[in-house]
Amino acid sequence: MTVPPFLPDTPDTRADLADFQGAVNRADELIGDVLALLRVRKLEERTLVAYVSDHGIPFPRAKCTLCDHGLESALLVRLPGTELSGGRAPRGQVSIMDLAPTLLELAGAPPASAMHGRSLLPVAEGADSGWYALFAKKTFHTAYDPMRGIRTRRWKHIRNFEAAAGVEIPIDVSGSPSYRVMAGRLEPRHHPPAELYDLEIDPDETVNLAGLAILADVEADLHARVVTWMRETSDPLLAGPVPSPFYRDAIAGTN
Incomplete structure (x- = not known):
């Protein structure tokens, strides 16, 4: 078993990863059952099969963060007899948003004008994805912890908009052995206003380069692009903190 560098290599972490891998193996078995049924019913050659996940792995510094380990998700697509017949990996970044235009x-x-994704068919033929920057955001999950970010092919820049008491930890992570090992490391100082990571040399995003004078131009450019994206998407954070659902329910008098 390989323990990701952003997690401590301890027996508890390895046990946690083993449980997770067991769940992955079970999912693989069930997907195999579906594919076998398509084959038996002679539907395999004319059925598009897509497997996607909604976020990264449920571990500290992954799920519920804008780190790559929280943003990355599975995207497997197969349609025999087309560019999506399988066995190819895309050049460049792609997004789950690309699935609908592909279908x-x-x-x-034609894709709807409001769609931001791009068809994966040219990518499946070997073309570059064309995505040189992808944006990400989180406002609420189990707590109010607003953050916005941009990922280019080299850099990750995150802006945290709330002086949170710490990094938000979803309940399925906070109860894990890995979190108990790392709990003492997840202090407020690890949730700074700005984060900047060089993904070429630090793919696990462990060394925050924000504030370094030598990278001031890089950080300023990425920050400006995040703000531009927020304006283009009418991000509610531009008007100030976003009221919680509890606040809205209280004002409306609903339960």
């Missing part, structure tokens, strides 16, 4: 193109329908 529409395969169906012969």
Whole structure:
């Protein structure tokens, strides 16, 4: 077993990872059952199969963060007899947003004008994805912890908009052995206003380079792009803190 560098290599962490891998193996078995049924019913050659996940792994500094280990998700697509017949990895970054335009193109329908994704068919043929920057955000999960970020092919820049008491930890992570090992490390000082990581030399985002004079131009450019994206998407944070659902319910008098 390989323990990711951003996690401490301890027996508890290894046990946690083993449990997670067991869940992955079980999912693989169930997907195999579905594929076998398609084969038996002679539907395999004309059925598009897509497997996606909604976020990264449920470990500290992963799920519920804008780190790559929290943002990255599975995206496996197969349609025999097309560019998506399998066995290829994309060049460059892709996004789950790209799945819907891909399905529409395969169906012969144009994508909706409001869609931000791009068809994966050219990528499956070997073209570059064309995504040189992807944006990410989180406002609420189990607590109010607003953050916005940008990921280019080299840099990750995150802006944290709240002086939180610490890094928000979802309940399925806080109860894990890995979290108990790392709890003493997840102090408020690890949740700074700005974060900047060089993904070429620090893919696990462990060394925050924000504030370094030598990278001031890089940080300023990335920050400006985040703010521009927030304006383009009418981000509510531009008007100030976002009221919690409890606040809205209290004002409305609902339960």
